[in-house]
Amino acid sequence: MKDSLKSIKHIEKDKLSEFIKQLRKDFTVIAPRNVKDFVLFQELKADEEPYLDFLNSRQSPKEYFFPQTENIVEYEGVTDKRVPIVTEKQMRKRIIFGMRPCDVTSLSILDRLFVNEDYVDNYYKRLRDNTLIFGFGCSYPRMTCFCTSFDSGPFSTKGTDVFITDSGDTFIIEGITEQGKKLIEKLLDGDKKLLKTKSEIEKKALDSITTPPNVEKIPEKLKGLFENPVWEVISERCLGCGVCTYLCPTCHCFDIQDEVIDNKGRRVKNWDSCMFPIFTLHGSGHQPREFRFQRMRQRIMHKFNYYDENFDIIACCGCGRCVTECPVNIDVREILRTISEL
Amino acid sequence: MEKIEEKIREIAGKLLKDKKVKLIIGFEKGTLPLKARPTFVRKPEEVEKLIWNPFCENNLAVYIPFYRRYLDNGESIGVIAKGCDVRSLVLHIQENIAKREQIFIIGIPCEGILDRKRIEKEAFPGEITEASEKDDKILVKGNGFEKTLKKKDFLCEDCIVCSHRKPVVYDELVEGDVKETEAADRQNQIKEFESKEPDERWKIFTEEVSRCIRCYACRNACPACYCKECFVDCSKPQWLGTTVDSETDLQLFQIIRTFHLAGRCVNCGSCNRACPMDINISLLVNKLSVDAKRLFNYETGIDVNEKPVLNKYSEDDSNEGFFEEH
Numbered sequence: 001m002k003d004s005l006k007s008i009k010h011i012e013k014d015k016l017s018e019f020i021k022q023l024r025k026d027f028t029v030i031a032p033r034n035v036k037d038f039v040l041f042q043e044l045k046a047d048e049e050p051y052l053d054f055l056n057s058r059q060s061p062k063e064y065f066f067p068q069t070e071n072i073v074e075y076e077g078v079t080d081k082r083v084p085i086v087t088e089k090q091m092r093k094r095i096i097f098g099m100r101p102c103d104v105t106s107l108s109i110l111d112r113l114f115v116n117e118d119y120v121d122n123y124y125k126r127l128r129d130n131t132l133i134f135g136f137g138c139s140y141p142r143m144t145c146f147c148t149s150f151d152s153g154p155f156s157t158k159g160t161d162v163f164i165t166d167s168g169d170t171f172i173i174e175g176i177t178e179q180g181k182k183l184i185e186k187l188l189d190g191d192k193k194l195l196k197t198k199s200e201i202e203k204k205a206l207d208s209i210t211t212p213p214n215v216e217k218i219p220e221k222l223k224g225l226f227e228n229p230v231w232e233v234i235s236e237r238c239l240g241c242g243v244c245t246y247l248c249p250t251c252h253c254f255d256i257q258d259e260v261i262d263n264k265g266r267r268v269k270n271w272d273s274c275m276f277p278i279f280t281l282h283g284s285g286h287q288p289r290e291f292r293f294q295r296m297r298q299r300i301m302h303k304f305n306y307y308d309e310n311f312d313i314i315a316c317c318g319c320g321r322c323v324t325e326c327p328v329n330i331d332v333r334e335i336l337r338t339i340s341e342l
Numbered sequence: 343m344e345k346i347e348e349k350i351r352e353i354a355g356k357l358l359k360d361k362k363v364k365l366i367i368g369f370e371k372g373t374l375p376l377k378a379r380p381t382f383v384r385k386p387e388e389v390e391k392l393i394w395n396p397f398c399e400n401n402l403a404v405y406i407p408f409y410r411r412y413l414d415n416g417e418s419i420g421v422i423a424k425g426c427d428v429r430s431l432v433l434h435i436q437e438n439i440a441k442r443e444q445i446f447i448i449g450i451p452c453e454g455i456l457d458r459k460r461i462e463k464e465a466f467p468g469e470i471t472e473a474s475e476k477d478d479k480i481l482v483k484g485n486g487f488e489k490t491l492k493k494k495d496f497l498c499e500d501c502i503v504c505s506h507r508k509p510v511v512y513d514e515l516v517e518g519d520v521k522e523t524e525a526a527d528r529q530n531q532i533k534e535f536e537s538k539e540p541d542e543r544w545k546i547f548t549e550e551v552s553r554c555i556r557c558y559a560c561r562n563a564c565p566a567c568y569c570k571e572c573f574v575d576c577s578k579p580q581w582l583g584t585t586v587d588s589e590t591d592l593q594l595f596q597i598i599r600t601f602h603l604a605g606r607c608v609n610c611g612s613c614n615r616a617c618p619m620d621i622n623i624s625l626l627v628n629k630l631s632v633d634a635k636r637l638f639n640y641e642t643g644i645d646v647n648e649k650p651v652l653n654k655y656s657e658d659d660s661n662e663g664f665f666e667e668h
Contacts, residue, residue, distance in 0.1 A: 035553075036620055037463045053467045056620065059555070068555065069585040140485060143471050146372070237380045239404065242557035243618050255586055270584050279573045292408070327563050327616035328400060329372040329379035335489070 007175035008190040016171065017049045019187065023095055027132070029102070029299075031062055031097035032057055041096065050098050052166070055142050056319060060103045060249030061096050065127045066110065069247075072123070072256070074266045082265070091130050098136040100144070102319040104154040104159040106249030107133070112311040113252060123269070132179060134159030139201050144320030146333060147214040152317060154197070165198045172198055215304070215314060215337040221339055222305035226297070230342060234335055235296035235332040237328045242273035244322035245299065250315045253279070274298045300335060343395055346450065349516045350390040350422055352471050353448050357420050358386040363446050364412050367405050368422035369398040375473035375482070376458045380405065392422065396456045396475060396493065401610040403430030403565035407439055418444045424452035426500075426610035427511040429643025430565035433606060433650070439568065442646050449509030451520035453609070454493075454501035456480065459620060462494050464489060500611030500624065503531045528609065528635070532628050547593070547626065553619040554592045556584070560623045561599065563616035566606045567624060600626040605634045605651035608642050637662060 009021055023029055024044070031050030039054040041061040074085040109126070114124035138154035140147070147153055157163040159256045161180030165172040172194045175181030245251040255272040258265060272279055275295050281287050289295050309317035316332070323331050354366045370381035370391045383389055402421050409419055419440075423431060428449055462470060462506050465484045472483040480491045481515045505526035509515060535543060558574070561567040573581050574595055582598075583591040599621045609631055613623040637660040640651040 020525065033426070034467075037466045039467075045586060055467060057471055062359065069587045142469055170580055236382050237614075238563040239559070241559035241562035241616065242555075243559045244617075246555050246557045247618060259585070265467045268585055270586075276558070276575070278577070279569075325618040327559050327612075329374060331373040334373060 007184070008194060009173045009183045009184050009187040010167075010170045010176070010190040010194055011173055012170050017047070020044065020049065020097070021047070022186075023097075023183070026093060027095045028092045029095050029097050030061065030183060039100075040322065044097075049316060052098055055140060056100050056102070056138075056321075057133055058321075059247055059326070060106060060319065060321065061099055062103070062110070062249045062318045064094070064096060064131065065107065065113070065124055066252060066254075067127075067269075068271045070123060072270045074264070076264045078263055091126065094131045095134055096131060097134045098164065099133055099160070100138055100319070101135055101152055101154060101156040101158075101160075102138075102147045103249050104133055104135050105147065105150065105236070105317040106319070108159050109250045109307075109311075109317065110252055110311055111313055112313060113129055113307075116311075132161040132183070133159060134180075135163045135176075137163065137165040137198070137201065137205070139166055139205055139211050141205055142324070142335075144146050144323040145209055146318035146320065148206065148209050149215045149318050150316065151213040153202075154209070155202040158176065165201060167197045167201065170194075185200070207230065209335075212318065214340065215316075215332050215336060218304045218339060219308040219314065221342070222301060225339065225342065226301070228342065230338065231293040231297040233292040234300075234330075234338065238275070238292050238296055238330060239328055240275050240277065240292055240295065242275055243325050243327065244332075245273040245275055246271060247321040247325055249317060249319055249321075250303070262333040274302065300332075300339075304336075304339075343460060346394045346516050346518060347392065347454065350392050350394055350448060350450070352421070353514050353516070354383060354392055354420065355386045355389040357446060358383065358389070362418060364417040365409065366392075366420035366422065366448075367402045368392045368448075369394065369400075369402075370591065372397075375470050376456070376461060389483050393521065394422070394450060396453060397422070397458065398497075399455050399458060399612070399615050400563065401427050401430055401608075401612040403427050403434060404563060404568075406434050406445070406565070407568035410439075413440050413444055416444075418446055419635065420446040421514075422448045422450060423509060424455075425448045425504060425506045425509055426452075427565075427609050428511055429608040430610065431504060432511055432643035432646050433566060433608065436493070436643075436650055447509065447512045447514075449512030449515040451509070451516070451518035452501075452504075452507045453506070453520055454497040454504065455615075456493060457498045460614065461491065464491065483521060498611045499531060500609050500614070500628075503528045504609070506641075506644075515661070528628060528632050532632055535625065536629065547596075548589065550621050550625065551592045551596050552589065553621055554586070554595070555619060556586060556592070556595070557618060559616040559618060560613035560621075563612040564603075565610075565612070566603055567599070568606075569602075573589045573602075596623070596637040600630065603627050604630045604643055605638075607631055635636050 029044045030041050031044050032039045032054050034051040039057045040059055041057050075082045077083045114121040142155050157176050161177045163174045163176055173184050175184050216224050253272045254269050256269055280289050303315040350359050357363050366383040368381055369378040371393055372379040376397055380400050428447055431445055434440050468484050470482045470484045474481050480493055482489050500524055505522055507520045582594055607627045617623055634651050638651050
């Protein structure tokens with residue numbers, strides 16, 4: 001608390017564009033933009049202000065660390081004489097501005113998979129190391145939000161470099177990491193009153209998350225449920241599309257493809273979804289997860305059991321995107337409650 | 343509405359009790375405002391959860407191909423079907439997914455489905471936390487706001503021009519006084535788009551599909567998309583790349599899918615409602631439906647004994663689009 005007291009600043013809302021302008025000198029700024037009356041994180045255009053009057057973005061900013069399509073290697077030449085094309089591009093430092101705490105939490109979940117003792121995914125790490133996170137407190141959690149089920153909350157500063165709170169006419173801006181503190185140095189100082197305002201806003205937000213499912217015992221519970229008939233019930237309305245997995249900030253499965261056009265080729269990494277019928281399809285033609293219930297089971301098991309066993313954390317951050325966007329209203333909160341009650 | 347629901351439950355309960363069907367597919371209350379969701383009833387005592395309201399947005403025929411195991415065993419399935427669902431069921435019967443006698447159609451006269459996305463945008467950037475509908479109005483509430491909307495302003499585009507609100511085929515019809523509307527001409531839906539220059543049309547189309555994230559919700563929500571292996575999933579040979587940075591692949595996915603739906607789409611709008619990126623998916627296929635009507639006087643899913651339009655040939659067929667011999 002002491003540290004954050006020291007680095008608490010504030011900025012009036014009408015001065016925000018000037019602040020962003022300053023940031024843009026050294027950074028590429030990726031921020032919420034109003035696309036078509038829904039919000040996506042995209043690179044801001046010159047002189048554009050971020051669209052901060054939003055609940056959360058339709059898609060999570062995961063794609064800036066784990067892009068949906070990413071070249072692993074490009075090459076030219078024919079079959080036996082392939083030469084890699086090496087283009088050592090200098091990456092500009094980036095800021096993700098206005099990221100909600102649930103999405104920040106999702107990065108700490110993904111970090112454990114992509115950057116760990118046994119294995120480091122250099123593609124992910126490069127993007128991660130080059131990016132500063134400006135978290136943005138959630139004054140109005142959505143009715144589908146359940147971040148408090150996990151080690152997070154609407155004003156959790158964990159994992160951020162700078163944390164922003166909307167307090168009406170001004171933004172309260174806290175430097176969390178050294179790098180973050182340095183960046184906001186030039187802003188006006190804040191006073192203790194602001195922190196009090198923040199805690200009031202935070203309390204209101206917390207109170208509005210009324211029924212977060214209790215996930216504490218879910219990983220253990222799932223251990224004995226692989227053969228349980230409940231999966232067929234839960235999955236019966238599932239259409240087998242990829243909305244839940246592609247909007248999810250923690251889903252991270254990918255597929256590697258080779259694309260060759262004339263004498264140029266690339267090996268490319270694409271998002272994949274366990275809900276698709278060709279996911280885990282063997283070369284022999286055998287599909288071990290032939291039915292929808294098996295795929296649904298995989299998704300829930302992976303998030304709430306396997307990932308917890310492997311990385312000691314549940315692969316869900318409670319953002320609620322899968323709940324709001326599922327075309328047939330499959331609600332993961334309901335699934336978790338069903339599982340708890342078994 | 344209550345009357346319709348009562349009737350649905352009565353019919354469904356009797357069907358299950360008499361063991362006429364193995365399963366009834368209908369709607370139940372969703373977990374979010376503005377949402378009803380598909381539900382599956384196998385026991386007579388479960389029929390109480392069946393509901394009907396203008397938020398019943400999914401085309402339930404989409405589930406029929408999932409139950410091939412029932413159909414192969416000679417069992418029957420009951421479907422609570424609005425006008426467009428019925429037409430998709432007819433398509434399934436025409437295409438030999440099911441036999442007519444295996445689908446028990448509980449027909450619902452439909453006044454049009456409400457466009458959840460457009461209603462939600464009324465609250466943007468906030469959200470709707472409560473919604474109810476009565477007569478010709480929708481009441482929505484959210485954090486610090488309350489609005490009464492007129493239903494007729496928020497009907498799905500596809501429903502505005504729908505010409506088959508009353509089920510065309512059914513085993514039991516739930517009575518209702520739904521009238522086909524004057525606007526019921528799909529030509530109206532595409533008029534504006536069609537009148538634009540080709541370049542402009544291409545621009546609109548490519549801008550729309552540039553948002554595609556390839557989740558395939560449009561395909562999976564579509565009752566006519568039941569191929570065992572979709573062309574986008576085929577790897578031997580691979581017809582289409584799988585990236586999202588290739589504009590061509592995104593465009594081709596929609597274009598090829600549109601052609602696969604020629605004369606098969608019932609314009610239910612499920613694809614648009616399922617798309618998480620709010621893409622106007624049905625933009626192109628609506629034109630094909632208009633063409634099928636204009637060139638062959640054909641509408642999809644009207645008569646179970648009729649062949650799909652692209653499966654039949656007549657010497658009088660229009661030759662429009664064919665090159666003339668000189």
